[in-house]
Amino acid sequence: MFEQEVIEQDLARQLYRRYSQIHEALYSSQVPPKPAYDEGRLHQDLSVLLAVANGTIKRSEASEDQIADILEISERLIDLLFGRVYNQSATSVPSFFWNETTVGQMLAHVQAWLRQDDLISLSDAAQLLFPELAETNLQAARMRVKRLTEQGRLMQYRDPRVNNRMQQLRVSRQAVEALAYAQSAGTLAKAL
Numbered sequence: 001m002f003e004q005e006v007i008e009q010d011l012a013r014q015l016y017r018r019y020s021q022i023h024e025a026l027y028s029s030q031v032p033p034k035p036a037y038d039e040g041r042l043h044q045d046l047s048v049l050l051a052v053a054n055g056t057i058k059r060s061e062a063s064e065d066q067i068a069d070i071l072e073i074s075e076r077l078i079d080l081l082f083g084r085v086y087n088q089s090a091t092s093v094p095s096f097f098w099n100e101t102t103v104g105q106m107l108a109h110v111q112a113w114l115r116q117d118d119l120i121s122l123s124d125a126a127q128l129l130f131p132e133l134a135e136t137n138l139q140a141a142r143m144r145v146k147r148l149t150e151q152g153r154l155m156q157y158r159d160p161r162v163n164n165r166m167q168q169l170r171v172s173r174q175a176v177e178a179l180a181y182a183q184s185a186g187t188l189a190k191a192l
Contacts, residue, residue, distance in 0.1 A: 001054045001160050002106050007046060010102045014081055042080075045073045053109035054160075059116055067114065074110050077103075098155065105158055112157070112172060119157050119170035122146060128176050129183060145171065153179065 051057045052070055062070070081103075082093050097104040112119055120128075126141035127134045129148075134141035149156040149171065157170040 002050050002102065002109075004046060004050055007050065007102050007106055008043070011042075011046070011081075014101070014103060018081060042077075045077060048073055049077070049106060049110050052113050053106045059113055070110065071114055074107055074114070077107065095152070099158075105160075108155065108157055115174065118173040119159065120173045120176065121167070122169055122171065124173075125154070125171045125176045128173075128180050148179070 048057075048070060057066070057070075059067075078093065081097075098108050099105070109119070122142045122145045123134075123138060125145045126138060130141040130144055133144070145154070146169075148154045149169075154171045154175050157172070158168045159170050160168070162168045
């Protein structure tokens with residue numbers, strides 16, 4: 001499970017880095033004092049996002065208003081982290097953010113929830129993408145799926161509820177199904 005204290009510490013580090021960029025753009029190159037974190041609106045927003053990411057709020061039971069609120073909260077957090085600063089031309093989220101930060105992984109889970117997407121294991125993905133190979137050699141088929149994540153063709157998620165780090169890896173069912181469709185059309189086979 002995603003833990004609120006860990007997420008808040010990671011978020012505080014990222015926001016301080018962002019705060020420093022804004023401070024530098026406004027004032028000078030001096031590093032600003034680290035602001036104190038209090039449990040205001042951001043804390044409340046994180047509580048909602050964590051409830052979604054941890055599966056406490058079920059998509060099938062959420063009202064349209066709740067879904068809209070959750071979308072707004074996730075967009076607000078991304079804007080807070082990556083909105084334009086003085087000399088930037090556009091908002092961009094670095095690719096490492098989604099896989100290498102706890103906040104990114106939490107938001108990735110929230111976005112999958114918003115899309116009504118299932119996160120499936122590499123074994124399940126292997127059986128959908130490479131059914132013949134998976135029948136005879138599931139490990140080889142799993143490695144092909146892993147290669148797709150390394151190439152950036154599939155986004156890799158971590159399931160914090162699974163203790164074994166190697167079994168934590170998940171991919172989007174919707175993305176796998178799209179790749180399976182592309183594979184049936186013959187466009188994926190050349191890449192592998």
